[in-house]
Amino acid sequence: MKMNAIHWPEGYVPGLTENFASNEVIVAGLNAADIWPLLAEPARWPSYYANSANVRLHDGKGPVLADGDRFYFETFGFPVEAQCNEYVAPAGGHPGRVAWHGWAGEVGADDRLDVHHAWLVEDLEGGRVRILTQETQKGKPAAELHAAKPNPMINGHQDWLVGLVDAARMNKAR
Template sequence: MKSINWSTEYLPGTTDNFVSNEVISNQVDIDTVWSNLVDTSKWETYYDNATNIVLSDKSSSLLKFAEKFHFDTFGFPIDAQVMELVKPVDGKTARLAWHGWQNGDEDTQFDVYHAFLIEKLDDGRIRIITQESQIEKPAKDLAKRDPNPMLNGHQKWLDGLINISKK
């Protein structure tokens, strides 16, 4: 599977918190998964941890490259910008990534890089991976929690995405 395009600042293993989740399914097709992932109007129907989603371009609920948006997740109001958006065309691995942040002081400033990859495998299977790398004090606090809320929350996101995308 293609790797995520990490900037040096968010390189896993060097940040304050990092999580990785993956699912493989033969019950979905890549185009449906992609459609459900990039359409933010569907997020709340399959993932209850993304709310109050507002895109800068209010004419569509579909994410676009460089799109700025806001959503609430894990108790944080996150502003974000799409950094990578590659549709699953001609066998390419689909890619969606955004930089997210919460402005604040040294106790509340929070920065993340969140990426999804969707890959077509043999025999009609699809692999979806999501990874997030986080920096600043709230990330350190999240990393210490057991169970890890980011790991469990992102697994719910993937499981919900599979469920809404089933054939």
């Protein structure tokens, strides 16, 4: 069985940036349709992921993200401005894909952080769903995150995945 991979924009390929985090879960009893609404609506993130706060979509957009939408949220102590640069809902056996470029700080400043955060949600045989999230980061704060032990990005994104799965299970049980 072939599993899908994240699409990386130029300049954000893993291994060529200051930091990279990859987290994945495969769970039985859920499908992409159970997961997708919780991920596709940023305002829902704080309800199941404690490291996400003060989410707002700009320009009257939302509640569901769309390619090109600008939004804001706070995570890992950073105020993040972001723009969705990939949005494909799961359908017809194709995986769901959502990704955004996020940034904090002024261009050229020492505290500037640029990220590409991508998600892939795909149904697998046997009534399973695979959720993959990967993020590349550029800038001095990214290098500091890379050196931190334990790795806050790996741990934080794992919390996001666990919360996402738990929330989807709770919704399905209703």
